[in-house]
Amino acid sequence: MSNSATDHATIPQNLWAARGPHPGPAAEDVVRRTLGRHRESGDIDDFAEPPVPDDSPERIFEARWRAGGTVTVRARLTLVPRAARPEGQEWTLVAEAERPWDEAWPSPATLFWPEAGPAEGADGDWDHHPTVPGLRFGQVNPLPDDDKETRRRLKDAARDSWCAHVVVHEAMTPDEQGRLPLARLLPPGLRHRVMEHRAAPQQFRAVNWALKDLGVEVPRGGAVLLPPDPAPQDYDGREHSVRTVFLDGSEPAGLVAALRDFMALPRPLPPGAQEALTDLRENWTLTTLQEELERQRDLVAMYADALEAMTKSRDLYREAAEQAHQALAALRDAPAALPQQQRPGARTPAALQQLTRTFERLRFTAKGPRPAPAPDGPSEAPVVLEIPGVPEVPGAGAAERR
Structure with a gap:
Protein backbone atom coordinates (compact mmCIF):
# COMPACT_ATOMS: atom_id res chain seq x y z
CA MET A 1 0.00 0.00 0.00
CA THR A 287 -29.74 23.92 -16.56
CA THR A 288 -32.34 26.39 -15.37
CA LEU A 289 -33.19 29.53 -17.32
CA GLN A 290 -31.08 31.66 -14.97
CA GLU A 291 -28.11 29.28 -15.21
CA GLU A 292 -28.34 29.26 -19.00
CA LEU A 293 -28.41 33.08 -19.05
CA GLU A 294 -25.31 33.25 -16.83
CA ARG A 295 -23.57 30.67 -19.01
CA GLN A 296 -24.28 32.69 -22.15
CA ARG A 297 -22.97 35.83 -20.45
CA ASP A 298 -19.77 34.04 -19.54
CA LEU A 299 -19.42 32.87 -23.14
CA VAL A 300 -19.92 36.41 -24.45
CA ALA A 301 -17.26 37.74 -22.06
CA MET A 302 -14.87 34.96 -23.07
CA TYR A 303 -15.40 35.63 -26.78
CA ALA A 304 -14.91 39.38 -26.23
CA ASP A 305 -11.58 38.76 -24.51
CA ALA A 306 -10.51 36.42 -27.31
CA LEU A 307 -11.50 38.97 -29.98
CA GLU A 308 -9.55 41.73 -28.23
CA ALA A 309 -6.47 39.50 -28.01
CA MET A 310 -6.78 38.60 -31.69
CA THR A 311 -7.09 42.29 -32.64
CA LYS A 312 -3.95 43.17 -30.72
CA SER A 313 -2.10 40.28 -32.31
CA ARG A 314 -3.24 41.40 -35.77
CA ASP A 315 -2.00 44.96 -35.18
CA LEU A 316 1.35 43.72 -33.91
CA TYR A 317 1.70 41.40 -36.89
CA ARG A 318 0.88 44.21 -39.32
CA GLU A 319 3.46 46.50 -37.71
CA ALA A 320 6.11 43.77 -37.82
CA ALA A 321 5.29 43.05 -41.48
CA GLU A 322 5.68 46.72 -42.42
CA GLN A 323 9.06 46.91 -40.69
CA ALA A 324 10.18 43.76 -42.49
CA HIS A 325 9.16 45.20 -45.87
CA GLN A 326 11.10 48.40 -45.16
CA ALA A 327 14.21 46.44 -44.21
CA LEU A 328 13.94 44.32 -47.36
CA ALA A 329 13.56 47.42 -49.53
CA ALA A 330 16.67 48.99 -47.95
CA LEU A 331 18.70 45.84 -48.57
CA ARG A 332 17.46 45.66 -52.17
CA ASP A 333 18.56 49.25 -52.91
CA ALA A 334 21.83 49.11 -50.95
CA PRO A 335 24.29 48.08 -53.80
CA ALA A 336 23.38 51.18 -55.87
CA ALA A 337 23.88 53.57 -52.96
CA LEU A 338 27.68 53.83 -52.96
CA PRO A 339 29.29 56.21 -50.44
CA GLN A 340 30.71 58.45 -53.25
CA GLN A 341 27.19 59.24 -54.41
CA GLN A 342 25.96 60.36 -51.01
CA ARG A 343 25.52 64.01 -50.29
CA PRO A 344 27.55 65.42 -47.40
CA GLY A 345 25.66 65.21 -44.16
CA ALA A 346 23.07 62.75 -45.47
CA ARG A 347 22.20 59.90 -43.12
CA THR A 348 22.71 56.36 -44.35
CA PRO A 349 20.35 53.55 -43.45
CA ALA A 350 21.79 50.90 -41.15
CA ALA A 351 21.86 48.21 -43.84
CA LEU A 352 23.48 50.64 -46.31
CA GLN A 353 26.04 51.76 -43.72
CA GLN A 354 27.10 48.17 -43.23
CA LEU A 355 27.55 47.67 -46.98
CA THR A 356 29.43 50.97 -47.25
CA ARG A 357 31.88 50.04 -44.50
CA THR A 358 32.53 46.72 -46.24
CA PHE A 359 33.39 48.40 -49.55
CA GLU A 360 35.62 50.93 -47.80
CA ARG A 361 37.67 48.18 -46.17
CA LEU A 362 38.10 46.41 -49.50
CA ARG A 363 39.18 49.64 -51.31
CA PHE A 364 41.80 50.68 -48.74
CA THR A 365 43.21 47.16 -48.50
CA ALA A 366 43.73 46.99 -52.29
CA LYS A 367 45.30 50.50 -52.62
CA GLY A 368 47.16 50.70 -49.34
CA PRO A 369 50.75 52.22 -49.05
CA ARG A 370 53.85 50.16 -49.65
CA PRO A 371 55.31 48.66 -46.44
CA ALA A 372 58.47 50.41 -45.14
CA PRO A 373 61.79 48.43 -45.37
CA ALA A 374 63.27 47.00 -42.19
CA PRO A 375 66.14 49.15 -40.78
CA ASP A 376 68.64 46.29 -40.22
CA GLY A 377 68.45 44.39 -43.45
CA PRO A 378 66.87 43.87 -46.79
CA SER A 379 63.20 44.39 -47.03
CA GLU A 380 60.91 41.41 -46.66
CA ALA A 381 58.77 40.23 -49.50
CA PRO A 382 55.50 42.07 -49.34
CA VAL A 383 52.26 40.21 -48.74
CA VAL A 384 50.14 40.53 -51.82
CA LEU A 385 46.41 40.49 -51.00
CA GLU A 386 44.42 39.25 -53.92
CA ILE A 387 40.82 40.32 -53.77
CA PRO A 388 38.44 38.82 -56.29
CA GLY A 389 36.93 41.49 -58.51
CA VAL A 390 39.51 44.19 -57.52
CA PRO A 391 42.26 44.84 -60.19
CA GLU A 392 45.89 44.87 -59.24
CA VAL A 393 47.19 48.31 -58.32
CA PRO A 394 49.37 49.62 -61.22
CA GLY A 395 53.08 49.98 -60.39
CA ALA A 396 53.04 47.68 -57.41
CA GLY A 397 55.36 45.10 -59.05
CA ALA A 398 57.84 47.75 -60.30
CA ALA A 399 58.09 49.19 -56.82
CA GLU A 400 59.00 45.81 -55.46
CA ARG A 401 61.69 45.31 -58.13
CA ARG A 402 63.37 48.55 -57.00
Whole structure:
Protein backbone atom coordinates (compact mmCIF):
# COMPACT_ATOMS: atom_id res chain seq x y z
CA MET A 1 0.00 0.00 0.00
CA SER A 2 1.03 3.58 -0.53
CA ASN A 3 1.98 5.69 2.45
CA SER A 4 0.83 9.13 1.39
CA ALA A 5 -2.03 10.79 -0.42
CA THR A 6 -0.34 14.15 -0.87
CA ASP A 7 0.38 13.51 -4.57
CA HIS A 8 -3.23 12.56 -5.36
CA ALA A 9 -6.31 14.72 -5.84
CA THR A 10 -8.56 14.36 -2.82
CA ILE A 11 -12.31 13.83 -2.67
CA PRO A 12 -14.15 17.18 -2.35
CA GLN A 13 -16.33 17.38 0.73
CA ASN A 14 -19.34 18.31 -1.39
CA LEU A 15 -19.05 15.20 -3.58
CA TRP A 16 -20.98 11.94 -3.25
CA ALA A 17 -19.62 9.17 -5.49
CA ALA A 18 -20.37 5.47 -5.96
CA ARG A 19 -20.21 2.80 -8.61
CA GLY A 20 -21.09 -0.84 -9.17
CA PRO A 21 -22.48 -3.42 -11.60
CA HIS A 22 -26.08 -4.01 -12.60
CA PRO A 23 -26.40 -7.60 -13.84
CA GLY A 24 -29.78 -7.13 -15.50
CA PRO A 25 -30.26 -6.52 -19.24
CA ALA A 26 -32.32 -3.30 -18.97
CA ALA A 27 -30.52 -1.05 -16.50
CA GLU A 28 -31.32 2.15 -18.42
CA ASP A 29 -35.05 1.37 -18.35
CA VAL A 30 -34.86 0.83 -14.59
CA VAL A 31 -33.12 4.20 -14.09
CA ARG A 32 -35.56 5.97 -16.41
CA ARG A 33 -38.61 4.61 -14.55
CA THR A 34 -37.13 5.39 -11.14
CA LEU A 35 -36.28 8.98 -12.03
CA GLY A 36 -39.75 9.45 -13.51
CA ARG A 37 -41.40 8.32 -10.26
CA HIS A 38 -39.21 10.65 -8.18
CA ARG A 39 -40.00 13.59 -10.47
CA GLU A 40 -43.71 12.96 -10.11
CA SER A 41 -43.39 12.74 -6.33
CA GLY A 42 -41.31 15.92 -6.12
CA ASP A 43 -38.19 14.21 -4.75
CA ILE A 44 -36.21 15.62 -7.69
CA ASP A 45 -36.80 18.79 -9.71
CA ASP A 46 -36.11 17.23 -13.08
CA PHE A 47 -33.97 14.75 -15.00
CA ALA A 48 -32.61 14.47 -18.53
CA GLU A 49 -30.82 12.08 -20.88
CA PRO A 50 -28.03 13.97 -22.66
CA PRO A 51 -27.44 12.77 -26.22
CA VAL A 52 -24.40 10.61 -26.94
CA PRO A 53 -22.73 9.73 -30.26
CA ASP A 54 -24.48 7.01 -32.24
CA ASP A 55 -21.49 4.69 -31.94
CA SER A 56 -21.12 5.21 -28.18
CA PRO A 57 -22.29 2.32 -25.96
CA GLU A 58 -22.74 4.48 -22.86
CA ARG A 59 -25.98 6.01 -21.59
CA ILE A 60 -26.11 9.12 -19.42
CA PHE A 61 -28.73 10.38 -16.99
CA GLU A 62 -28.73 13.73 -15.18
CA ALA A 63 -30.90 14.76 -12.23
CA ARG A 64 -31.10 17.77 -9.98
CA TRP A 65 -32.84 18.28 -6.68
CA ARG A 66 -32.71 20.46 -3.60
CA ALA A 67 -31.34 18.65 -0.56
CA GLY A 68 -32.87 19.90 2.65
CA GLY A 69 -35.18 22.02 0.52
CA THR A 70 -32.56 24.67 -0.28
CA VAL A 71 -29.21 23.13 -1.36
CA THR A 72 -28.99 22.37 -5.09
CA VAL A 73 -27.53 18.97 -5.95
CA ARG A 74 -26.54 17.99 -9.48
CA ALA A 75 -25.99 14.30 -10.18
CA ARG A 76 -24.89 12.33 -13.22
CA LEU A 77 -25.11 8.56 -13.74
CA THR A 78 -23.24 6.83 -16.57
CA LEU A 79 -23.98 3.31 -17.78
CA VAL A 80 -21.49 1.33 -19.86
CA PRO A 81 -21.61 -2.35 -20.90
CA ARG A 82 -19.70 -4.79 -18.72
CA ALA A 83 -16.69 -6.35 -20.37
CA ALA A 84 -17.08 -9.70 -18.60
CA ARG A 85 -20.87 -9.97 -18.93
CA PRO A 86 -22.31 -8.21 -21.98
CA GLU A 87 -25.86 -8.52 -20.66
CA GLY A 88 -25.01 -6.37 -17.63
CA GLN A 89 -23.81 -2.80 -17.24
CA GLU A 90 -21.42 -0.88 -14.99
CA TRP A 91 -22.78 2.28 -13.41
CA THR A 92 -20.91 5.31 -12.06
CA LEU A 93 -22.73 7.96 -10.06
CA VAL A 94 -21.35 11.32 -8.92
CA ALA A 95 -23.40 14.00 -7.17
CA GLU A 96 -22.10 17.47 -6.33
CA ALA A 97 -23.82 19.80 -3.87
CA GLU A 98 -23.47 23.55 -3.41
CA ARG A 99 -21.98 23.00 0.05
CA PRO A 100 -20.31 20.13 1.97
CA TRP A 101 -22.35 16.96 1.93
CA ASP A 102 -24.69 16.38 4.85
CA GLU A 103 -25.01 12.74 5.87
CA ALA A 104 -28.69 13.34 6.68
CA TRP A 105 -29.47 14.01 3.01
CA PRO A 106 -30.91 11.12 1.01
CA SER A 107 -28.54 8.81 -0.81
CA PRO A 108 -28.32 9.80 -4.49
CA ALA A 109 -28.27 6.09 -5.35
CA THR A 110 -31.86 5.69 -4.13
CA LEU A 111 -33.00 8.49 -6.48
CA PHE A 112 -31.59 6.74 -9.56
CA TRP A 113 -32.20 3.14 -8.48
CA PRO A 114 -35.16 1.48 -6.73
CA GLU A 115 -34.77 0.12 -3.24
CA ALA A 116 -32.38 -2.81 -3.36
CA GLY A 117 -33.59 -6.20 -2.24
CA PRO A 118 -35.46 -9.33 -3.30
CA ALA A 119 -38.80 -7.48 -3.31
CA GLU A 120 -37.72 -5.43 -6.33
CA GLY A 121 -36.45 -8.44 -8.25
CA ALA A 122 -33.93 -7.76 -10.99
CA ASP A 123 -34.61 -3.99 -10.83
CA GLY A 124 -33.18 -3.80 -7.31
CA ASP A 125 -30.11 -5.90 -8.10
CA TRP A 126 -27.73 -2.94 -8.41
CA ASP A 127 -25.97 -2.74 -5.02
CA HIS A 128 -23.06 -5.13 -5.72
CA HIS A 129 -19.45 -4.25 -4.97
CA PRO A 130 -17.70 -3.11 -8.17
CA THR A 131 -14.61 -5.34 -7.90
CA VAL A 132 -15.00 -7.98 -5.16
CA PRO A 133 -17.56 -10.66 -6.13
CA GLY A 134 -20.20 -11.55 -3.57
CA LEU A 135 -20.11 -8.29 -1.60
CA ARG A 136 -23.22 -6.09 -1.44
CA PHE A 137 -24.05 -2.75 0.10
CA GLY A 138 -26.74 -2.65 2.72
CA GLN A 139 -26.19 -6.28 3.71
CA VAL A 140 -24.07 -8.30 6.12
CA ASN A 141 -21.10 -9.79 4.26
CA PRO A 142 -19.74 -12.70 6.36
CA LEU A 143 -16.01 -13.27 6.12
CA PRO A 144 -14.96 -16.63 4.63
CA ASP A 145 -14.13 -19.54 6.91
CA ASP A 146 -10.79 -20.01 5.19
CA ASP A 147 -8.14 -17.75 6.75
CA LYS A 148 -6.25 -17.16 3.50
CA GLU A 149 -9.44 -16.31 1.67
CA THR A 150 -10.33 -13.83 4.43
CA ARG A 151 -6.93 -12.22 4.09
CA ARG A 152 -7.29 -11.99 0.32
CA ARG A 153 -10.77 -10.49 0.52
CA LEU A 154 -9.81 -7.79 3.01
CA LYS A 155 -6.73 -6.83 1.01
CA ASP A 156 -8.82 -6.54 -2.15
CA ALA A 157 -11.42 -4.50 -0.30
CA ALA A 158 -8.80 -2.14 1.10
CA ARG A 159 -7.66 -1.26 -2.43
CA ASP A 160 -11.12 0.04 -3.25
CA SER A 161 -11.43 3.75 -2.41
CA TRP A 162 -14.95 4.28 -3.72
CA CYS A 163 -16.45 3.35 -0.37
CA ALA A 164 -15.53 2.77 3.27
CA HIS A 165 -15.01 -0.81 4.47
CA VAL A 166 -15.80 -1.62 8.09
CA VAL A 167 -14.98 -4.95 9.76
CA VAL A 168 -17.29 -5.85 12.66
CA HIS A 169 -16.51 -8.66 15.10
CA GLU A 170 -19.36 -10.41 16.87
CA ALA A 171 -18.47 -10.87 20.52
CA MET A 172 -21.05 -13.63 20.74
CA THR A 173 -23.46 -15.28 18.36
CA PRO A 174 -26.14 -12.61 17.77
CA ASP A 175 -29.86 -13.16 17.81
CA GLU A 176 -32.11 -12.47 14.86
CA GLN A 177 -32.01 -8.73 15.50
CA GLY A 178 -28.22 -8.76 15.70
CA ARG A 179 -27.88 -10.51 12.37
CA LEU A 180 -29.45 -7.58 10.53
CA PRO A 181 -27.05 -5.24 8.70
CA LEU A 182 -25.83 -2.16 10.49
CA ALA A 183 -26.28 -0.15 7.27
CA ARG A 184 -29.99 0.25 7.99
CA LEU A 185 -29.03 2.17 11.16
CA LEU A 186 -26.60 4.54 9.44
CA PRO A 187 -27.54 8.04 8.23
CA PRO A 188 -28.99 7.98 4.67
CA GLY A 189 -25.95 9.66 3.14
CA LEU A 190 -23.66 6.88 4.39
CA ARG A 191 -25.69 3.76 3.64
CA HIS A 192 -24.44 3.19 0.11
CA ARG A 193 -20.89 4.30 0.83
CA VAL A 194 -20.15 1.72 3.55
CA MET A 195 -19.47 -1.99 3.04
CA GLU A 196 -19.95 -4.13 6.15
CA HIS A 197 -17.76 -7.21 6.70
CA ARG A 198 -18.84 -9.44 9.61
CA ALA A 199 -16.51 -11.76 11.55
CA ALA A 200 -17.98 -14.55 13.65
CA PRO A 201 -16.91 -14.92 17.32
CA GLN A 202 -14.47 -17.75 16.54
CA GLN A 203 -12.79 -15.71 13.76
CA PHE A 204 -11.28 -13.11 16.08
CA ARG A 205 -7.67 -14.31 15.76
CA ALA A 206 -7.99 -15.11 12.06
CA VAL A 207 -9.38 -11.72 11.14
CA ASN A 208 -6.67 -9.86 13.03
CA TRP A 209 -4.05 -12.03 11.34
CA ALA A 210 -5.59 -11.03 8.02
CA LEU A 211 -5.59 -7.34 9.04
CA LYS A 212 -1.95 -7.37 10.14
CA ASP A 213 -0.67 -6.38 6.68
CA LEU A 214 -3.00 -3.37 6.71
CA GLY A 215 -1.66 -2.11 10.03
CA VAL A 216 -4.98 -2.24 11.91
CA GLU A 217 -6.82 -4.67 14.17
CA VAL A 218 -10.41 -5.09 15.26
CA PRO A 219 -11.26 -5.06 18.99
CA ARG A 220 -13.15 -8.03 20.34
CA GLY A 221 -16.82 -7.20 19.87
CA GLY A 222 -15.92 -3.94 18.12
CA ALA A 223 -15.22 -2.63 14.63
CA VAL A 224 -12.43 -1.10 12.58
CA LEU A 225 -12.34 0.88 9.34
CA LEU A 226 -9.88 -0.30 6.70
CA PRO A 227 -7.31 2.37 5.84
CA PRO A 228 -7.61 4.12 2.46
CA ASP A 229 -5.01 3.56 -0.22
CA PRO A 230 -2.92 5.66 -0.28
CA ALA A 231 -3.33 6.59 3.36
CA PRO A 232 -3.32 10.28 4.38
CA GLN A 233 -0.32 11.45 6.34
CA ASP A 234 -2.39 12.01 9.51
CA TYR A 235 -4.22 8.69 9.30
CA ASP A 236 -4.24 6.71 12.55
CA GLY A 237 -5.93 3.33 12.56
CA ARG A 238 -6.52 3.51 16.32
CA GLU A 239 -8.72 6.57 15.87
CA HIS A 240 -10.87 4.73 13.35
CA SER A 241 -11.71 1.73 15.46
CA VAL A 242 -14.65 1.25 17.81
CA ARG A 243 -14.17 -0.79 20.96
CA THR A 244 -17.77 -1.94 21.24
CA VAL A 245 -20.57 -2.29 18.72
CA PHE A 246 -23.87 -3.44 20.19
CA LEU A 247 -25.77 -5.71 17.82
CA ASP A 248 -29.12 -5.18 19.49
CA GLY A 249 -30.80 -2.86 17.04
CA SER A 250 -29.69 0.34 18.76
CA GLU A 251 -27.97 3.12 16.85
CA PRO A 252 -24.18 2.45 16.63
CA ALA A 253 -23.19 5.96 17.73
CA GLY A 254 -19.47 5.15 18.04
CA LEU A 255 -19.35 3.63 14.56
CA VAL A 256 -21.22 6.59 13.05
CA ALA A 257 -18.75 9.00 14.65
CA ALA A 258 -15.79 7.00 13.32
CA LEU A 259 -17.33 6.92 9.84
CA ARG A 260 -17.95 10.66 9.96
CA ASP A 261 -14.31 11.34 10.80
CA PHE A 262 -13.16 8.87 8.16
CA MET A 263 -15.21 10.57 5.42
CA ALA A 264 -13.72 13.93 6.39
CA LEU A 265 -10.16 12.71 5.77
CA PRO A 266 -8.34 13.98 2.65
CA ARG A 267 -8.86 10.66 0.90
CA PRO A 268 -7.70 10.29 -2.72
CA LEU A 269 -10.19 10.36 -5.55
CA PRO A 270 -10.77 6.79 -6.71
CA PRO A 271 -9.80 5.80 -10.26
CA GLY A 272 -12.31 7.18 -12.74
CA ALA A 273 -13.92 9.62 -10.29
CA GLN A 274 -12.00 12.65 -11.59
CA GLU A 275 -13.18 12.00 -15.16
CA ALA A 276 -16.78 11.53 -13.99
CA LEU A 277 -16.64 14.75 -11.96
CA THR A 278 -15.18 16.67 -14.91
CA ASP A 279 -17.98 15.41 -17.16
CA LEU A 280 -20.54 16.52 -14.59
CA ARG A 281 -19.10 20.04 -14.41
CA GLU A 282 -18.24 20.64 -18.06
CA ASN A 283 -20.95 18.71 -19.94
CA TRP A 284 -23.95 19.45 -17.75
CA THR A 285 -27.13 20.03 -19.77
CA LEU A 286 -29.95 20.18 -17.20
CA THR A 287 -29.74 23.92 -16.56
CA THR A 288 -32.34 26.39 -15.37
CA LEU A 289 -33.19 29.53 -17.32
CA GLN A 290 -31.08 31.66 -14.97
CA GLU A 291 -28.11 29.28 -15.21
CA GLU A 292 -28.34 29.26 -19.00
CA LEU A 293 -28.41 33.08 -19.05
CA GLU A 294 -25.31 33.25 -16.83
CA ARG A 295 -23.57 30.67 -19.01
CA GLN A 296 -24.28 32.69 -22.15
CA ARG A 297 -22.97 35.83 -20.45
CA ASP A 298 -19.77 34.04 -19.54
CA LEU A 299 -19.42 32.87 -23.14
CA VAL A 300 -19.92 36.41 -24.45
CA ALA A 301 -17.26 37.74 -22.06
CA MET A 302 -14.87 34.96 -23.07
CA TYR A 303 -15.40 35.63 -26.78
CA ALA A 304 -14.91 39.38 -26.23
CA ASP A 305 -11.58 38.76 -24.51
CA ALA A 306 -10.51 36.42 -27.31
CA LEU A 307 -11.50 38.97 -29.98
CA GLU A 308 -9.55 41.73 -28.23
CA ALA A 309 -6.47 39.50 -28.01
CA MET A 310 -6.78 38.60 -31.69
CA THR A 311 -7.09 42.29 -32.64
CA LYS A 312 -3.95 43.17 -30.72
CA SER A 313 -2.10 40.28 -32.31
CA ARG A 314 -3.24 41.40 -35.77
CA ASP A 315 -2.00 44.96 -35.18
CA LEU A 316 1.35 43.72 -33.91
CA TYR A 317 1.70 41.40 -36.89
CA ARG A 318 0.88 44.21 -39.32
CA GLU A 319 3.46 46.50 -37.71
CA ALA A 320 6.11 43.77 -37.82
CA ALA A 321 5.29 43.05 -41.48
CA GLU A 322 5.68 46.72 -42.42
CA GLN A 323 9.06 46.91 -40.69
CA ALA A 324 10.18 43.76 -42.49
CA HIS A 325 9.16 45.20 -45.87
CA GLN A 326 11.10 48.40 -45.16
CA ALA A 327 14.21 46.44 -44.21
CA LEU A 328 13.94 44.32 -47.36
CA ALA A 329 13.56 47.42 -49.53
CA ALA A 330 16.67 48.99 -47.95
CA LEU A 331 18.70 45.84 -48.57
CA ARG A 332 17.46 45.66 -52.17
CA ASP A 333 18.56 49.25 -52.91
CA ALA A 334 21.83 49.11 -50.95
CA PRO A 335 24.29 48.08 -53.80
CA ALA A 336 23.38 51.18 -55.87
CA ALA A 337 23.88 53.57 -52.96
CA LEU A 338 27.68 53.83 -52.96
CA PRO A 339 29.29 56.21 -50.44
CA GLN A 340 30.71 58.45 -53.25
CA GLN A 341 27.19 59.24 -54.41
CA GLN A 342 25.96 60.36 -51.01
CA ARG A 343 25.52 64.01 -50.29
CA PRO A 344 27.55 65.42 -47.40
CA GLY A 345 25.66 65.21 -44.16
CA ALA A 346 23.07 62.75 -45.47
CA ARG A 347 22.20 59.90 -43.12
CA THR A 348 22.71 56.36 -44.35
CA PRO A 349 20.35 53.55 -43.45
CA ALA A 350 21.79 50.90 -41.15
CA ALA A 351 21.86 48.21 -43.84
CA LEU A 352 23.48 50.64 -46.31
CA GLN A 353 26.04 51.76 -43.72
CA GLN A 354 27.10 48.17 -43.23
CA LEU A 355 27.55 47.67 -46.98
CA THR A 356 29.43 50.97 -47.25
CA ARG A 357 31.88 50.04 -44.50
CA THR A 358 32.53 46.72 -46.24
CA PHE A 359 33.39 48.40 -49.55
CA GLU A 360 35.62 50.93 -47.80
CA ARG A 361 37.67 48.18 -46.17
CA LEU A 362 38.10 46.41 -49.50
CA ARG A 363 39.18 49.64 -51.31
CA PHE A 364 41.80 50.68 -48.74
CA THR A 365 43.21 47.16 -48.50
CA ALA A 366 43.73 46.99 -52.29
CA LYS A 367 45.30 50.50 -52.62
CA GLY A 368 47.16 50.70 -49.34
CA PRO A 369 50.75 52.22 -49.05
CA ARG A 370 53.85 50.16 -49.65
CA PRO A 371 55.31 48.66 -46.44
CA ALA A 372 58.47 50.41 -45.14
CA PRO A 373 61.79 48.43 -45.37
CA ALA A 374 63.27 47.00 -42.19
CA PRO A 375 66.14 49.15 -40.78
CA ASP A 376 68.64 46.29 -40.22
CA GLY A 377 68.45 44.39 -43.45
CA PRO A 378 66.87 43.87 -46.79
CA SER A 379 63.20 44.39 -47.03
CA GLU A 380 60.91 41.41 -46.66
CA ALA A 381 58.77 40.23 -49.50
CA PRO A 382 55.50 42.07 -49.34
CA VAL A 383 52.26 40.21 -48.74
CA VAL A 384 50.14 40.53 -51.82
CA LEU A 385 46.41 40.49 -51.00
CA GLU A 386 44.42 39.25 -53.92
CA ILE A 387 40.82 40.32 -53.77
CA PRO A 388 38.44 38.82 -56.29
CA GLY A 389 36.93 41.49 -58.51
CA VAL A 390 39.51 44.19 -57.52
CA PRO A 391 42.26 44.84 -60.19
CA GLU A 392 45.89 44.87 -59.24
CA VAL A 393 47.19 48.31 -58.32
CA PRO A 394 49.37 49.62 -61.22
CA GLY A 395 53.08 49.98 -60.39
CA ALA A 396 53.04 47.68 -57.41
CA GLY A 397 55.36 45.10 -59.05
CA ALA A 398 57.84 47.75 -60.30
CA ALA A 399 58.09 49.19 -56.82
CA GLU A 400 59.00 45.81 -55.46
CA ARG A 401 61.69 45.31 -58.13
CA ARG A 402 63.37 48.55 -57.00
